[in-house]
Amino acid sequence: MKTILITGGSRGIGLSIAEKYLKTEEYNVVVTGRKEQTLEDLSKEVDNKNFHTIAAKADDEEAADKTCKDVNEKFGSLDILVNNAGTNPAGGALMDVDIGAVQKTWDVNLMGPLLWSRAAYKNELSTAIMNICSVGGIAPSQLMGAYNVSKAALIYLTKQLAYELAPDIRVNGVAPAIVKTKLSQLLWENEEFAKNLHLLKKLGEPEDIANAVYYMCSDDAGWVTGEVLTIDGGFLLSGNSMI
Numbered sequence: 442m443k444t445i446l447i448t449g450g451s452r453g454i455g456l457s458i459a460e461k462y463l464k465t466e467e468y469n470v471v472v473t474g475r476k477e478q479t480l481e482d483l484s485k486e487v488d489n490k491n492f493h494t495i496a497a498k499a500d501d502e503e504a505a506d507k508t509c510k511d512v513n514e515k516f517g518s519l520d521i522l523v524n525n526a527g528t529n530p531a532g533g534a535l536m537d538v539d540i541g542a543v544q545k546t547w548d549v550n551l552m553g554p555l556l557w558s559r560a561a562y563k564n565e566l567s568t569a570i571m572n573i574c575s576v577g578g579i580a581p582s583q584l585m586g587a588y589n590v591s592k593a594a595l596i597y598l599t600k601q602l603a604y605e606l607a608p609d610i611r612v613n614g615v616a617p618a619i620v621k622t623k624l625s626q627l628l629w630e631n632e633e634f635a636k637n638l639h640l641l642k643k644l645g646e647p648e649d650i651a652n653a654v655y656y657m658c659s660d661d662a663g664w665v666t667g668e669v670l671t672i673d674g675g676f677l678l679s680g681n682s683m684i
């Protein structure tokens with residue numbers, strides 16, 4: 442059995458990635474989230490002996506170190522790290538938005554992936570790091586300044602870590618447009634409008650992202666590193682902009 446660790450896997454894209462790997466029956470799947478009770482309830486719901494949860498904040502260095510150490514010791518390896526946990530509390534233009542909220546966004550979305558990548562690397566990470574980026578890191582928009590900057594930096598972090606960790610560990614990312622989850626609810630509340638921002642006239646489902654993550658971390662992508670795969674239903678090509 443191999444082991445995959447997914448930050449922020451209690452719902453949405455992270456949970457879908459977890460389910461994808463559970464189906465293979467080849468992985469111990471460990472997900473993190475902030476709330477012990479949510480994770481306990483989720484474990485009962487998923488009800489799979491290969492599914493495990495650990496309460497740990499994405500921007501907490503000590504929690505990252507302890508979790509990666511515990512995972513490697515308990516399962517005998519740590520093969521894939523998915524930096525998925527993300528937040529967007531700072532909606533608004535960067536010139537106006539509360540600076541504490543900007544800091545929190547950058548701590549969770551950028552420092553988090555660095556802290557967990559370092560922790561995983563120190564604890565014998567064997568194969569791949571996957572960063573969940575965003576089209577917001579490629580094309581700016583009016584009201585998601587703090588988030589977009591964090592994701593642009595995450596795309597660069599992906600390339601920098603790919604450079605540093607080659608040839609042993611591949612580091613890649615995916616950049617989704619609007620996927621129907623809690624995080625992006627404001628973007629798809631007007632669902633017809635949101636769908637029409639994408640050439641394919643539909644929103645992404647968490648599984649669309651999980652499928653791409655699976656490919657990018659598999660041996661089929663064994664010659665791919667430092668790349669961020671856009672999965673956006675044609676959003677960038679459409680020339681439309683997010684709010």
Ligand SMILES: NC(=O)c1ccc[n+]([C@@H]2O[C@H](COP(=O)([O-])OP(=O)(O)OC[C@H]3O[C@@H](n4cnc5c(N)ncnc54)[C@H](OP(=O)(O)O)[C@@H]3O)[C@@H](O)[C@H]2O)c1
Nearest residue numbers: 449451452453454474475498499527575619620622624625
């Ligand atoms: N949905 C989209 O349209 C979209 C588009 C592009 C990129 N993304 C990216 O995809 C990733 C997953 O987002 P999602 O849409 O699946 O969001 P989601 O459904 O809101 O899930 C976010 C997950 O992260 C956890 N989380 C949030 N803050 C955390 C923290 N500080 N420490 C640890 N865990 C934390 C949440 O669990 P708890 O609340 O229980 O802690 C939850 O499991 C994010 O990086 C997001 O930026 C999403």
